[in-house]
Amino acid sequence: MFKKLNLNSEFIKHIAVLMSGTVMAQMLGYFFSPIVTRLYTPEEAGELGLFIRIVAIIGAFATLRYELALPIAKNDSHSFRLYRIALKSAIIVSLISLVILFIPIGFSLEIDNSIFYLLMPIAILFVAINNIGTNWAIRHKFFKSISYARISNSLGSNITKVGLGWLNFGSIGLIIGMVVGAVIATFWFLYDFFTAKKKYQISSNSPRNYLLAKEYKEFPKISLPHVLMDLGRDLLIAVLLLKLFSKEDFGLYDLSFRMLRMPLIFIGVALGQVFFQRCAEKVNSDEDIVPLITKAIKTLALLSIVPFSIIFFFGEEIFAFVFGEEWRESGRFSEILVPWFMMNFIASPISAIPVILRKQREFFRLAILGTTIMISAIVIPAFLFNFDIISTFYVLSIAQTFYLIFVIFRIFQYAKKVNYDR
16 A cells, blocks of 8 residues: 555645644643643642533524535635635624623623633634634635644643743643644635635625525535534533532543544544545545545554554553542543544544535434444433443543444445445
């Protein structure tokens, strides 16, 4: 496979650009993590985890998922009209959330709670802008913009977290750091937006925008419920872990979750975004995408062996050494959850295939199945059989591993069926 790999190909160059920025951003995260974990407790990290999950679900709703249509729109003018639709929607949702959240702010007697709610609409808006800008950049192969945005986000976020941690800001310091990183990252995408705005001169209130929104209605009708279910599942898991166990357990799980996703962020996201752009091109040209899917799966399977094996055998010791003895149990969680996250890493680039093939409805059914399995794997052992968190995570990891294997199999079937129908 490696002999056939053309290092001078456009595909490899784009991956290299994205990975260089992603790797640098994550290296900054790795550099700051041992400092951050010694300045904040697992309980405080749990507060950040909850905030991020709430912002993610509202942020996804804010754009109506029209950003996913940007790379696959028929032409650049249509793509920019969809950009305007998604951006306008994000601004409106952020303003509505600000008005709604003034209610708990008014009744809150704690300054930390007030800041928590006040920062949420800001985070929602800038996370949405980053999502839209990233997909516009993917369409135009502005992969340097994506890389610079990620580096800026990581640097700004972590410096803020460390500074506020030294000042004993507690969980609010972590949340402010997250918001600062998102705000800084948007500057790269705003430059691309204003450049395009000047070029296309399309108003956000243009009647043709709404006609185009109707043409791509499957994104708010199918993709949006799908992602809301996925993100809602993550939020529900957070709530379940908080209710069934403790805030400390959730904070430990959240660190484990973020660290196990590092290979995905290092490599999988970069490859997936270039893969998305290449697959969209091939589908629009009526070309076979099965070889590209196979190549992505094989590549990530090989790349996953070393990092996940290290965590599987030495996770507890690594976490205690790197993050402090207080986080040793997070390493134990990681050892148990490794099979699930390894399969998630391998499957990551092909998760966009249903969007490209306009098979969102079929994939939505799969997502419902996955959500049911995941929630059941937590609730049934912990609530009905009084399993502790370790035993519950064993059940969860095994269930999700087999589910993701099934998802990969089904996506291959979708891709092969499209070729057969042609």
